Amino acid sequence: xxxxxxxxxxxxxxxxxATAGTFVFAYRAGRQAQYLRAADEPIRAWMSVPFIAHAHxxxxxxxFQAIGVAPRQPRDRRSVRHLAHDLNRPVxxxxxQLQRALDAAAHxxxxxxx
Numbered sequence: 562x563x564x565x566x567x568x569x570x571x572x573x574x575x576x577x578x579a580t581a582g583t584f585v586f587a588y589r590a591g592r593q594a595q596y597l598r599a600a601d602e603p604i605r606a607w608m609s610v611p612f613i614a615h616a617h618x619x620x621x622x623x624x625f626q627a628i629g630v631a632p633r634q635p636r637d638r639r640s641v642r643h644l645a646h647d648l649n650r651p652v653x654x655x656x657x658q659l660q661r662a663l664d665a666a667a668h669x670x671x672x673x674x675x
Contacts, residue, residue: 604656604663606642613641613659619666627662628655 604613610632614621625632630644639647645655 604641604659606652606656607640609638609640610644611636611638617663619663623666624659624662628658
C-alpha cells in the first residue's frame with residue numbers, strides 16, 4: 562500500500578515538473594519570437610525605449626540620451642507616447658529622433674549601408 566502511494570507521488574511530481582518546464586520554455590520561445598518580429602517593425606508610440614533597444618540590439622541609454630531623457634529608474638518602461646507627452650513634443654518627432662539614433666548605432670562610421 563505504501564509503495565503505491567510513493568509511486569503515485571513520484572509520478573505526480575514528475576508530471577507537474579514536466580508541465581511547468583513546458584510552460585517556461587513556451588513562454589521564452591514566445592518572447593523571443595516577439596522580439597524577432599519587432600526588429601523589422603517600425604517604431605510605434607506604444608513601444609517602450611527598452612523594448613526598442615532590445616529589439617535593435619542597442620543600449621537603452623543611447624536611445625534615452627538621443628531624446629534627452631534621463632530614465633526614472635533602471636528599467637524605465639514608459640512608452641514613446643508617454644515620453645513625448647512628458648517632453649511636450651509631438652510623438653512623430655520623438656520617433657524620428659529614436660530612429661536617427663538607431664541608424665547611427667547601426668552605422669557608427671556615418672556611412673550608408675551597402
